[in-house]
Amino acid sequence: MADLHLSGISKSFGSARAVEPLDLSVTDGAFVTLLGPSGCGKTTILRMVAGIATPDAGEIRIGGRRVDGLPPEARNVGLVFQSYALFPHMTVAQNVGFGLRMRRIARAAAAPRIAAALDLVDLGHLAARYPRELSGGQQQRVALARALVIEPDLLLLDEPLSNLDAKLRDQLREDLRALTDRLGVTTIYVTHDQSEAMALSDRILVMRAGRIVEDGAPEALYRRPRTRFTAEFLGQTNVVPVVHRAGRTILPWGEALPAVAFGVDAGHVSIRPEDIALIPTTQGQARVTARTFLGAAVEYRVVLGDSVLRVRETGSGVPLLPEVTDVTLSLRVPPHPLAEVAAVPEAADPGRPVAGSDAPESAAAE
Ligand SMILES: Nc1ncnc2c1ncn2[C@@H]1O[C@H](COP(=O)(O)OP(=O)(O)O)[C@@H](O)[C@H]1O
Numbered sequence: 001m002a003d004l005h006l007s008g009i010s011k012s013f014g015s016a017r018a019v020e021p022l023d024l025s026v027t028d029g030a031f032v033t034l035l036g037p038s039g040c041g042k043t044t045i046l047r048m049v050a051g052i053a054t055p056d057a058g059e060i061r062i063g064g065r066r067v068d069g070l071p072p073e074a075r076n077v078g079l080v081f082q083s084y085a086l087f088p089h090m091t092v093a094q095n096v097g098f099g100l101r102m103r104r105i106a107r108a109a110a111a112p113r114i115a116a117a118l119d120l121v122d123l124g125h126l127a128a129r130y131p132r133e134l135s136g137g138q139q140q141r142v143a144l145a146r147a148l149v150i151e152p153d154l155l156l157l158d159e160p161l162s163n164l165d166a167k168l169r170d171q172l173r174e175d176l177r178a179l180t181d182r183l184g185v186t187t188i189y190v191t192h193d194q195s196e197a198m199a200l201s202d203r204i205l206v207m208r209a210g211r212i213v214e215d216g217a218p219e220a221l222y223r224r225p226r227t228r229f230t231a232e233f234l235g236q237t238n239v240v241p242v243v244h245r246a247g248r249t250i251l252p253w254g255e256a257l258p259a260v261a262f263g264v265d266a267g268h269v270s271i272r273p274e275d276i277a278l279i280p281t282t283q284g285q286a287r288v289t290a291r292t293f294l295g296a297a298v299e300y301r302v303v304l305g306d307s308v309l310r311v312r313e314t315g316s317g318v319p320l321l322p323e324v325t326d327v328t329l330s331l332r333v334p335p336h337p338l339a340e341v342a343a344v345p346e347a348a349d350p351g352r353p354v355a356g357s358d359a360p361e362s363a364a365a366e
């Protein structure tokens with residue numbers, strides 16, 4: 001087990017900078033996720049830490065030991081990719097034992113370690129099978145066992161669940177977190193999937209164009225994003241213009257926000273769909289124009305002036321509002337500091353209408 005320190009790490013391919021000079025420290029035993037749209041440099045960072053790619057500049061330390069300049073096998077890092085990358089002509093046990101053979105560990109010493117690694121991922125009974133005889137989820141468990149068998153100081157996981165169907169993904173996600181907790185291994189996880197990042201991580205590093213733009217615990221980033229990019233990438237949100245009048249911040253529907261929630265004079269705030277309540281009325285300022293029943297929630301499209309808002313209601317037994325209902329809007333601000341509505345410093349052009357946004361697609365499309 002070890003901590004990780006990157007200082008001034010950068011990487012270009014030709015004239016294109018994939019990773020801007022970057023500093024990052026991860027404490028021993030933490031589960032940290034690099035989250036960002038495709039192409040933002042996540043894989044390149046992992047590859048540099050693993051020793052498969054060479055940084056243009058900077059230092060990498062694992063457990064206090066400087067490792068940039070060392071070959072991958074001297075870094076004691078376990079790596080799992082999106083594609084399981086198993087050797088098709090080797091059995092499960094041989095695949096898992098590969099890293100031990102590379103390290104010239106004798107067969108007799110390797111066998112119990114292979115068995116233990118397979119037990120960790122509940123695949124002891126499939127040791128003699130070949131990869132083609134396994135499901136995708138089982139293959140990814142083999143890849144995980146192969147990364148863990150060397151007892152790595154650091155576990156690096158690059159979108160390891162992306163090729164699995166939804167149900168398997170949820171199961172393996174839970175197993176993965178339980179396993180890394182149990183082993184106490186420092187883990188760097190890479191994904192473009194915000195819900196995966198929030199479910200797994202102690203800490204999320206939001207990345208954009210080769211830079212870490214925000215860094216924090218999932219709950220803090222979701223509820224108090226500092227940037228519009230994070231607000232929109234981490235789930236759905238409404239970026240709403242505000243005006244400041246007599247020391248108060250006023251929302252488009254006239255509601256004043258508690259001053260304590262702001263302290264920033266930006267022109268916009270980010271309000272999550274679940275933080276808006278709809279109250280049916282006869283003389284509404286806004287109108288529900290569409291609704292989508294999602295089982296656990298109902299999502300409404302609400303038109304307010306020339307703006308469109310996305311509002312999500314949860315709770316069983318609450319009658320659905322019919323489409324075309326006049327409503328007034330009201331913020332649900334739970335009496336908890338985390339419920340502060342985040343101000344968005346990067347103000348958009350003032351003419352832009354309020355937009356409900358879909359993450360991660362909209363952010364990824366930039
Ligand atoms: N071997 C390579 N040669 C040239 N460009 C690369 C190479 N690897 C990555 N890139 C570029 O670097 C950027 C970051 O890529 P990558 O780290 O794979 O992003 P992510 O994992 O976040 O999708 C992208 O623009 C990608 O096209």
Ligand SMILES: [Mg+2]
Pocket residue numbers: 042043044158
């Ligand atoms: Mg990648």
